[in-house]
Amino acid sequence: xxxxxxxxxxxxxxxxxxxxSEVIHLDSDDEALKFNVLWGDSDHDDSDDESILxxxxxxxxxxxxxxxxxxGQQLRKKTWLINAREExxxxxxxxxxxxxFKPETAYLSVDYFNRxxxxxxxxxxxxxxxxxxxxTCLSLAAKMEESKVPLLLDLQVIESRFLFKPKTVQRMELxxxxxxxxxxxxxxxxDFVHLFISKLLCSASTWGxxxxxxxxxxxxxxxxxLVMDFLEFSPSxxxxxxxxxxxxxxxxxKKSYCLHKNISIEMVKKCYKLMKQKLIIRRSELxxxxxxxxxxxxxxxxxxxxxxxxxxxxxxxx
Amino acid sequence: MWNEESDWIGSFDSQLARLAECRMxxxxxxxxxxxxxxxxxxxxxxxxxxxGRVFRCLDIHTGALVTMKQITMxxxxxxxxxxxxxxxxLLKELHHANIVKLLRVGLTENRYVNLVFEHLDYDLHHxxxxxxxxxxxxxxxxxxxxxxxxxxYCHSLKVLHRDLKPSNxxxxxxxxxxxxxxxRLAGEFADDLLYTEKLGTSWYxxxxxxxxxxxxxxxxxxxxxxxxxxxxxxxxxxxxxxxxRDELEGIFKLLGTPTExxxxxxxxxxxxxxxxxxxxxxxxxxxxxxxxxxxxLNLLSMMLCLDPSRRISAEAALKHAYFIDVNxxxxxxx
Numbered sequence: 001x002x003x004x005x006x007x008x009x010x011x012x013x014x015x016x017x018x019x020x021s022e023v024i025h026l027d028s029d030d031e032a033l034k035f036n037v038l039w040g041d042s043d044h045d046d047s048d049d050e051s052i053l054x055x056x057x058x059x060x061x062x063x064x065x066x067x068x069x070x071x072g073q074q075l076r077k078k079t080w081l082i083n084a085r086e087e088x089x090x091x092x093x094x095x096x097x098x099x100x101f102k103p104e105t106a107y108l109s110v111d112y113f114n115r116x117x118x119x120x121x122x123x124x125x126x127x128x129x130x131x132x133x134x135x136t137c138l139s140l141a142a143k144m145e146e147s148k149v150p151l152l153l154d155l156q157v158i159e160s161r162f163l164f165k166p167k168t169v170q171r172m173e174l175x176x177x178x179x180x181x182x183x184x185x186x187x188x189x190x191d192f193v194h195l196f197i198s199k200l201l202c203s204a205s206t207w208g209x210x211x212x213x214x215x216x217x218x219x220x221x222x223x224x225x226l227v228m229d230f231l232e233f234s235p236s237x238x239x240x241x242x243x244x245x246x247x248x249x250x251x252x253x254k255k256s257y258c259l260h261k262n263i264s265i266e267m268v269k270k271c272y273k274l275m276k277q278k279l280i281i282r283r284s285e286l287x288x289x290x291x292x293x294x295x296x297x298x299x300x301x302x303x304x305x306x307x308x309x310x311x312x313x314x315x316x317x318x
Numbered sequence: 319m320w321n322e323e324s325d326w327i328g329s330f331d332s333q334l335a336r337l338a339e340c341r342m343x344x345x346x347x348x349x350x351x352x353x354x355x356x357x358x359x360x361x362x363x364x365x366x367x368x369x370g371r372v373f374r375c376l377d378i379h380t381g382a383l384v385t386m387k388q389i390t391m392x393x394x395x396x397x398x399x400x401x402x403x404x405x406x407x408l409l410k411e412l413h414h415a416n417i418v419k420l421l422r423v424g425l426t427e428n429r430y431v432n433l434v435f436e437h438l439d440y441d442l443h444h445x446x447x448x449x450x451x452x453x454x455x456x457x458x459x460x461x462x463x464x465x466x467x468x469x470x471y472c473h474s475l476k477v478l479h480r481d482l483k484p485s486n487x488x489x490x491x492x493x494x495x496x497x498x499x500x501x502r503l504a505g506e507f508a509d510d511l512l513y514t515e516k517l518g519t520s521w522y523x524x525x526x527x528x529x530x531x532x533x534x535x536x537x538x539x540x541x542x543x544x545x546x547x548x549x550x551x552x553x554x555x556x557x558x559x560x561x562x563r564d565e566l567e568g569i570f571k572l573l574g575t576p577t578e579x580x581x582x583x584x585x586x587x588x589x590x591x592x593x594x595x596x597x598x599x600x601x602x603x604x605x606x607x608x609x610x611x612x613x614x615l616n617l618l619s620m621m622l623c624l625d626p627s628r629r630i631s632a633e634a635a636l637k638h639a640y641f642i643d644v645n646x647x648x649x650x651x652x
Contacts, residue, residue, distance in 0.1 A: 051470075051474045051633060052473075052474045052476065054474075055471070055474040056475070056476075059411060059475065063411075139397055140398075143397075143398075143399075143400035143403050144400075144403060144407060149396070149400060151395050151396060152395060152397050153395070166394050166395045166396070166397060167394055169397050170394060170397040170398055170428070171428065173397050173398045174398060174425060174428065177398070177403070177406075178423075181410070182406045182407060182410055183407065183411065184403060184406075184407035184410075185404075185407040185408055185410065185411045
C-alpha cells in the first residue's frame with residue numbers, strides 16, 4: 001500500500017524536492033485542455049510535431065470523456081476491489097517483465113482492466129474472474145503492441161492461481177472488446193514522452209543519455225498504474241509530470257518552459273505533487289523484478305504447475 | 319455463494335450469447351450467409367480473400383448499401399487474431415472524411431467477426447482498369463490531395479497504413495470522394511517482424527522494404543502513394559511499365575542504382591547490392607510518366623525518392639505547388 005510521506009520530518013531529500021517543485025511555474029495560459037482547430041490557429045507553427053501533438057491531445061480528449069474518468073470514485077466504495085485490483089495489476093506487471101514486453105503493453109493492459117471494471121460488477125468472494133480478466137487484458141494489449149505474442153496458455157505460466165483454457169480466454173477477449181466498444185487503441189502517456197522531451201531539451205547534448213531518461217520516465221509511468229489516485233489524470237498530464245519528475249531529479253534547472261498550451265498546468269502540478277507523495281513512485285530502483293527470480297526451475301516443474309492449475313480451473317468450467 | 323457465482327457465470331454467458339446472437343451459418347463456399355442477426359440482407363459475395371469473405375449487403379433499417387467483411391477466427395490457441403483487433407481498434411479512432419467508416423462490429427458463433435463498413439461504389443484499381451484511368455488532370459489532382467490528406471492524418475496519429483495500393487482506395491463516384499480502406503496491416507511506428515512478409519503488395523512496396531530493412535517508418539506509405547500517383551497518370555502500375563526481373567531492378571532502372579551518395583546507408587543495408595544489380599543509369603520518371611504537368615512530376619519525384627530520409631512527408635506534400643489550384647472549399651464540403 002502507498003502512504004503519504006509528506007508527514008515525515010523535513011529531510012535533505014525532501015528539501016531538494018521542495019526546491020525543485022518551485023521550478024514548475026510554467027509561463028502559459030492556465031486554461032485546461034483548450035483545443036484549437038488546426039487550421040484556425042494562426043499562432044501555432046507548422047511543424048509536424050505540433051500537428052502530431054494536437055491530434056494526440058484531441059484523441060485523448062475524446063477518449064477520456066467516456067473512459068476511466070469516474071473509476072476512482074467507484075473503486076473507493078469497495079475496499080476489497082482496491083486490493084484485488086492492485087494484486088491483479090501486480091500480476092500483469094510480472095508477466096510483462098517476464099516476456100520483456102514494451103512499456104506500452106503494460107499500460108494498455110491496465111487501461112483495459114480499469115475500463116472493464118467500470119461496466120461490470122464482480123462479487124467479492126471469487127478470485128478467478130479477476131484473474132481471467134487480467135489474462136485477457138494482457139493478451140489483448142500484447143496483440144495490439146507486440147510483434148510476437150505468446151500463446152494464451154504461456155501467458156499464464158507465472159504465479160497463476162487458475163489456468164484458463166484458450167477457448168475461455170477467447171470468449172473473454174470478445175466480451176472485453178465488446179464492452180470497450182472495440183476501442184483498444186488508447187492514447188497513452190508514452191505517446192507524448194518523446195514529443196515533450198523534444199520540447200524540453202535545448203539540445204540533446206545537455207543530457208548524458210537520452211534513452212536512460214526515457215527509461216526512467218517509462219518506469220514512473222508504469223508505477224502510476226499501481227496507484228489508484230492517478231486515474232483522475234489524463235495520459236498527457238501523467239507524461240508531463242513524469243518527465244518533469246525525472247529530469248528535475250537529474251538536473252536542477254530553474255528555467256521556465258511550456259510543454260503545450262493545451263495542457264493544464266494546474267493538473268500537471270497536482271500530478272507532480274502526487275508523485276512526490278507516493279512512495280511507489282519515489283523508489284530509486286527500477287520496478288522490474290529480476291527475471292531470474294521468475295524463471296521456472298525446470299520444464300518438469302512447469303508441467304507440474306500447469307497440471308495442478310488445470311485441476312483448479314476444471315472446477316470453474318464455464 | 320453458489321448463487322452469486324452462478325449469477326456471474328450467467329451474466330457472462332448471456333453477454334456472450336448476445337454477442338453471438340447473429341445466426342449466420344455459412345460453411346459452404348459460395349452459400350449466402352443469413353445476416354438476419356445483424357439486420358443485413360446479403361446481396362452478393364463481392365470478394366474472397368485468405369482472411370475471409372466480403373459481402374455486399376443491404377441495411378434492413380436504413381435501406382443503405384453496406385459492405386460486410388467476414389473474418390474467420392482460427393487457431394484457438396491464440397484467441398482472437400491480432401490483425402482483427404488492430405484493424406478494428408484503429409478504425410474506431412480514425413475519424414477523417416477520406417477514411418472508410420466502420421459502422422459496427424458483430425459476431426457469429428464465436429467463429430466469425432463481421433465488420434460492417436459504409437459502401438462505396440468501387441475502388442481505384444477498378445476505376446483505372448475498367449473505366450480508363452482518370453485522364454482528367456483535375457481528377458488526378460483531387461484524388462491525390464484526398465489520399466495525402468488521409469495519409470497525413472494517419473501519420474499525425476502515428477499510424478502507418480503499410481498496404482496502400484489502388485484496390486485499397488475506395489471511390490464515391492457521384493461525389494468524386496476518396497476513402498482509404500483496409501487497415502489490417504496498419505499499426506503504430508514499430509519494428510513489426512510478424513507482418514513483414516505480408517507487408518504490402520510488391521508493386522507498391524518501398525525500396526527500403528524490398529531491401530529487407532527492418533527500420534522503416536512513415537516514408538513507406540509515401541512511396542506507395544507515389545506509385546498510385548504514377549499509375550493514375552499512365553494507366554498501369556509503374557513497375558509493370560519497366561522491363562525488369564523484379565521490383566527492385568525496375569526501381570533501379572527507373573531512378574538509377576543507388577550509391578552511398580544518393581542513398582546514405584545503402585551499402586550497409588544491402589552489402590551485395592552490386593553483385594545482384596548492375597549499375598543502371600536513371601531512365602528518369604519523365605520517360606514513363608508523360609502528360610503530367612511539371613509541378614506534378616516534381617512532386618512525384620519527391621515521393622519516389624530512393625533515400626527514405628529525403629522522401630517528402632504527406633504533410634509537406636499537401637503544401638506542394640502542384641496543389642496550389644486545388645479548390646479547398648469544394649474539397650472541404652465533400
